[in-house]
Amino acid sequence: MTGKLFVVGLGPGAEELQTVQAARALEEADDLVGYAPYVARVSERPHQTRHISDNREELARARHALQLAAHGRTVAVVSSGDAGVFAMASAVFEAIESGDAGWRALDVEVVPGISALFAAAARLGAPLGNDFCALSLSDNLKPWERVLDRLLTAARAGFVIALYNAISRARPWQLNAAFAALREVLPAETPVVFARAVSRADEQIVIVDLARAGSQAADMRTLVLIGTISTRRIERSDGGTWLYTPRSVEKSP
Amino acid sequence: MTGKLFVVGLGPGAEELQTVQAARALEEADDLVGYAPYVARVSERPHQTRHISDNREELARARHALQLAAHGRTVAVVSSGDAGVFAMASAVFEAIESGDAGWRALDVEVVPGISALFAAAARLGAPLGNDFCALSLSDNLKPWERVLDRLLTAARAGFVIALYNAISRARPWQLNAAFAALREVLPAETPVVFARAVSRADEQIVIVDLARAGSQAADMRTLVLIGTISTRRIERSDGGTWLYTPRSVEKSP
Numbered sequence: 001m002t003g004k005l006f007v008v009g010l011g012p013g014a015e016e017l018q019t020v021q022a023a024r025a026l027e028e029a030d031d032l033v034g035y036a037p038y039v040a041r042v043s044e045r046p047h048q049t050r051h052i053s054d055n056r057e058e059l060a061r062a063r064h065a066l067q068l069a070a071h072g073r074t075v076a077v078v079s080s081g082d083a084g085v086f087a088m089a090s091a092v093f094e095a096i097e098s099g100d101a102g103w104r105a106l107d108v109e110v111v112p113g114i115s116a117l118f119a120a121a122a123r124l125g126a127p128l129g130n131d132f133c134a135l136s137l138s139d140n141l142k143p144w145e146r147v148l149d150r151l152l153t154a155a156r157a158g159f160v161i162a163l164y165n166a167i168s169r170a171r172p173w174q175l176n177a178a179f180a181a182l183r184e185v186l187p188a189e190t191p192v193v194f195a196r197a198v199s200r201a202d203e204q205i206v207i208v209d210l211a212r213a214g215s216q217a218a219d220m221r222t223l224v225l226i227g228t229i230s231t232r233r234i235e236r237s238d239g240g241t242w243l244y245t246p247r248s249v250e251k252s253p
Numbered sequence: 254m255t256g257k258l259f260v261v262g263l264g265p266g267a268e269e270l271q272t273v274q275a276a277r278a279l280e281e282a283d284d285l286v287g288y289a290p291y292v293a294r295v296s297e298r299p300h301q302t303r304h305i306s307d308n309r310e311e312l313a314r315a316r317h318a319l320q321l322a323a324h325g326r327t328v329a330v331v332s333s334g335d336a337g338v339f340a341m342a343s344a345v346f347e348a349i350e351s352g353d354a355g356w357r358a359l360d361v362e363v364v365p366g367i368s369a370l371f372a373a374a375a376r377l378g379a380p381l382g383n384d385f386c387a388l389s390l391s392d393n394l395k396p397w398e399r400v401l402d403r404l405l406t407a408a409r410a411g412f413v414i415a416l417y418n419a420i421s422r423a424r425p426w427q428l429n430a431a432f433a434a435l436r437e438v439l440p441a442e443t444p445v446v447f448a449r450a451v452s453r454a455d456e457q458i459v460i461v462d463l464a465r466a467g468s469q470a471a472d473m474r475t476l477v478l479i480g481t482i483s484t485r486r487i488e489r490s491d492g493g494t495w496l497y498t499p500r501s502v503e504k505s506p
Contacts, residue, residue: 018272020270021269082371083375084381084382086500090497091500092379096487104488104489108378110376112374118335118338118365118366122342123363126337129342129346130389131389141500142501146502154412156406159403237358238358244343244347247343249395
């Protein structure tokens with residue numbers, strides 16, 4: 001008897017940004033598996049067991065969930081945002097590939113979610129209106145030179161850039177190094193957005209020029225968005241600002 | 254008296270991949286504005302007026318919606334997937350910037366959705382497990398040389414690539430030209446996915462090697478995903494295949 005493994009994207013925070021499919025998966029699960037703050041976002045249900053683990057234990061967490069499913073349980077591994085975007089889905093399949101052959105027979109269903117990237121973009125207007133990329137600034141799993149090279153290549157090529165894992169206690173200097181390098185290839189007035197805890201009660205969104213962007217504006221819950229040479233600001237009557245990137249051809253940098 | 258403009262991402266197709274926020278916006282709207290197949294996905298409601306327009310009329314459609322909202326109506330412009338990803342949000346803000354100054358006082362709410370990209374990735378496993386980009390292959394709004402250069406730059410830099418607007422009747426040759434160019438910079442066995450109508454009744458997902466990828470596998474409803482040198486296939490016990498891109502460092506191309 002084998003069970004089922006859901007890998008669920010909970011969305012950015014607000015319950016109304018969750019999909020119906022995600023709600024159904026959470027309802028069906030016997031076991032919830034995840035990083036504590038994400039598991040805490042799911043309403044408690046009788047008969048549902050919660051398995052909480054620390055950050056940066058993705059592979060062990062994935063194996064644990066697979067073992068539970070292999071024993072016949074219906075398991076939901078939960079991630080913030082979309083489970084496939086710098087979240088648990090990749091760790092689950094890495095665990096399957098290197099794990100028990102029987103895991104390849106499991107019913108695994110990845111449930112997509114609203115990523116922080118799209119939630120932040122929606123709040124701002126339409127900053128992703130043209131080609132864009134998402135890039136992890138973490139050098140835990142790849143060398144820093146590789147991270148920086150990829151970032152600058154994307155900036156030069158004219159992609160709007162979303163930086164995941166922009167900063168943490170263990171990686172305090174990388175974000176400022178990234179801004180310094182970007183200032184060599186993008187105009188000083190390129191908009192940079194710090195979008196923190198989007199759709200949650202403590203949401204905070206700040207837009208600054210690249211010239212003034214500094215890592216003090218970011219924490220572990222902040223997504224950083226970097227516009228292109230074409231990204232435009234529209235001043236709203238209420239004093240706010242919309243940001244959008246036109247669909248049509250960009251000027252050459 | 255001014256109304257409200259929602260710019261709503263309907264998700265990829267299945268109703269259970271819609272967010273609660275999107276459902277609420279559709280419920281509140283006096284007017285629905287959009288390309289016919291997307292408007293058709295919304296249940297009819299008494300007292301709700303439907304304004305249907307052809308493809309490639311985005312700017313005119315956006316202006317019409319803004320005029321309705323400026324006259325006090327609650328309007329929902331609908332897009333498939335996420336409204337901010339190669340969809341209506343950018344056209345709306347372009348129309349605001351170049352339009353009536355009063356439009357800057359309008360209450361505009363962009364409602365994010367599950368993009369085709371994330372829905373397709375979830376079906377496959379975790380192909381976006383590392384840095385990725387989304388790129389429109391259309392040369393309607395930018396020169397083809399620019400499109401191709403950006404595509405090859407992203408491939409060389411090791412991004413997983415999602416191609417939007419991969420093919421249409423008016424743009425029949427670009428996708429094969431893109432595959433031919435990619436074969437010069439990526440290994441022949443790089444996985445290429447044709448994900449058509451994801452989450453709908455006629456969903457079709459095909460994985461081939463880049464060496465064998467051809468545009469006959471795509472139509473206007475197909476998202477094309479191109480893996481990296483690190484993207485891995487896992488053979489499932491039932492004969493299917495999962496695709497995932499590891500989170501850790503890639504081999505150099």
